[in-house]
Amino acid sequence: METDIVVIGGGSGGYAAALRAAELGKRVMIIERDKVGGTCLHRGCVPTKALLHVAETADSVREATSLGVLADLQGFDVPRMHAFREGIVAKKYKGLEGLLRARGVETVIAEGTVVAPGRVRAGDVEITASDIIVATGAQTRTLPGVEISGRVLSSEQALALDEIPGSVIVLGGGVIGVEFASLWRSLGAEVTIVEALDHLVPTEDDALRTQLARAFRKRGIQTRLGARFASVAQTDTGVTVALEGGDELHADYLLVAVGRAPVTAGLGLEDAGVQIDRGFIVTDADLRTTAPGIWAVGDVVAGPQLAHRGFQHGIQVAERIAGQHPVPVSDELVPRVVYTSPELASVGLTRAQAVERFGEDGIAVVDYNLAGNARTEIIGGSGTARVIRRVDGPVIGVHLAGPRVGELISEAQLVVGWDAHPEDIAPFIHAHPTQSEALGEAFLALAGKPLHVL
């Protein structure tokens, strides 16, 4: 068989590359061992956000009476909850398959391996192509001696759990850890997060870490920070987690959320001349690997493991192969959203990174308290908007915590991505009352002319 481009892996990065390349007139084939849509659609972003919407609805019912809506949270119908989640995924999956078909992208369900530059094997079939795009993604990482089985879960099993656990220990206070902790707590479980570092979501700005820690404390989520995991034992009814230092924790389940490792082994990459470093594929800014005509996109390339970074990688590579000169994806400009209650959203440099790069005197920071925002008050919640600029220079970081703030990050992304100065943004009007006004207020303050704050 022969085509122009073979994409190995039909997840966010791979299918975006295929769609864009087809749009640019290329013949494209995706080799996918499971289902197009990958982790994000089937086991990650989409189904977890569906369950987090269930959690938010439960919290709304709990608060309803205080708003004058007489409602009682009577419990949960777990099969129906999962039917809702599966229904969303099924619809998006069908839509994606249809889109690929309509663009003329051929999908082969098989295990793909690289034979050599320009040659790929899909099961028993060999395909030649002028370009190969590796988009095989990432998979759950675990710790030595910790096997994912029975009551020791990865996010994939946690997602499909057929009961609401009475209690859970979450190992790792990164993004997966805090999202599941938030979900299970809203569903009524006792949750303890064990995190090796001194903070939850340790890579986020300290303003967001503080907001999340405070909110989780109020919600009754327990945290063991700076705690070193030693071992886990399980019985038919529960797990016992031992920490270094001798403490033991007991719960119905353990969720292991200590990161995700790139899937690059066994694909024939190194033999084909692709350099790999600690599991990740080494690329240049164009996402070209060290082997001719082989490119890499998404989680196999070191950097933030986010679906939307994968999409943009895919678009970039498709356009580059088609002879265009797309702007390379900047990892610093990839927006991040954590769908906990409260949500966290950020783009650009954290305060610590900004200080490291420009010095304390080289930056200015404004923290706007969302308590001053009418819409936030109405929908219930609290939070913060931290904006960071270079002195007399552009906005370089935006960090938000609060209800639904994930939807606000698009404006922040344009501001940071376009190197806008707060003075440039000040004349733009934010509708009242919206949560977006909080950003407007923060930018006004950063420009030295705050309106509703002192």
Ligand code: NAI
């Ligand atoms: P992560 O890298 O975000 O967090 C892992 C956490 O585990 C870190 O805080 C780390 O310090 C901690 N840890 C590592 N070893 C430990 C040990 N032995 N004991 C205690 N703590 C330990 O990885 P996570 O949460 O598994 O997520 C994987 C990827 O998926 C991330 O890159 C994340 O960005 C992505 N993701 C993104 C989401 C979003 O954008 N909303 C949602 C879920 C996942």
